[in-house]
Amino acid sequence: MTAQPRRSDARRNRARLVEAATALFDEVGTDAASMNDIARRAGVGPGTLWRHFPDKDALTAEVVGRSLDGLAALAAELPGSPDDPDFLRQWVSALVRHITRYRGLAVRYAEAARSADGPLGARCRAVEEAAAGLLERARERGQVRADLTAPELIRLATAVAWASETAAPSDTTARLLDLVFEGVRPH
């Protein structure tokens, strides 16, 4: 989201920072990766990091941005699939997979989605719009409760992502998602 700098050394520094942040997010998670660590890994001073990205949200948005955009694009494709009764669940599953990509991302995503401002919040709004479109189609086919809203669906997806982040076995994600879709009560 943040604009590309003009000077070539600045562009190189920026690229290195995003690369270092991505690597550290991958290794230790969003929270444990400190700004100073990221700057050190990129081989620049802390001031340079703060100059390129005003806060951690901006940096996070840069790292996960492309993946979030892909989600909106995926939403545009899915409803075309020939009457798959589970296309909504598939998309939500993809959303959960994205949020669990880095440890700690669920919290940042939830906060950004609530305030809806900042570079990450803007991305969340786009995802919410995509969800709203899918939800409408699912509703027409009677595949979801009529009163379910897009923010609620996303909040549930984020909650599932958070829960499988703190859980021990990683395969529980699908199970939790199933429980949310089918409900705790018997159908």
Place this chain on the structure above:
Amino acid sequence: MTAQPRRSDARRNRARLVEAATALFDEVGTDAASMNDIARRAGVGPGTLWRHFPDKDALTAEVVGRSLDGLAALAAELPGSPDDPDFLRQWVSALVRHITRYRGLAVRYAEAARSADGPLGARCRAVEEAAAGLLERARERGQVRADLTAPELIRLATAVAWASETAAPSDTTARLLDLVFEGVRPH
């Protein structure tokens, strides 16, 4: 959980620390309340706090312990209620209410429930056993999916608590809980 000290000044310090922690948890949440802040508020040095409670989990367990014990007791009473079809939901609702009592508690609870050790983890195990008992009774009456386990139910409750913690309006808790019980799909 931590043993009461013998010397009277130590006992007084301990009581003041728990009081200060409770107040700060209430005002700014579990995370924002730093150990140094708590010690300062209690009028003691940081070393005294660390002597009484080896880590923040022990302190948290002391603050929320009685409330958690009450939950296990509540589980023993509920099934007696004359065939209320929603007694399980009522108990889970009480669990969620407890976890949302202090901001940041959901994360600590989830981590303690996973590792199951430490003073907070011990309490989580007791809650899980209570949930297992309720779940069995609910299953006999056909009120829940036959394959639902107690850890899963608690994980869902914790996830709902976490979600309503990060959400803007506080009344969404009941709504999220309803979605989890009834499911996203129409019944």
Place this chain on the structure above:
DNA sequence: ACCTGAACACCGTTCAAGT
């Protein structure tokens, strides 16, 4: 136009020195 790195107030945590 951009980078450097010292600096500030904080954090969790420990531990020698006291009473």
Place this chain on the structure above:
DNA sequence: ACCTGAACACCGTTCAAGT
């Protein structure tokens, strides 16, 4: 037996000084 408070390595964040 228990408390004190200085100390350490860290954190996020800023900003004068450089090129």
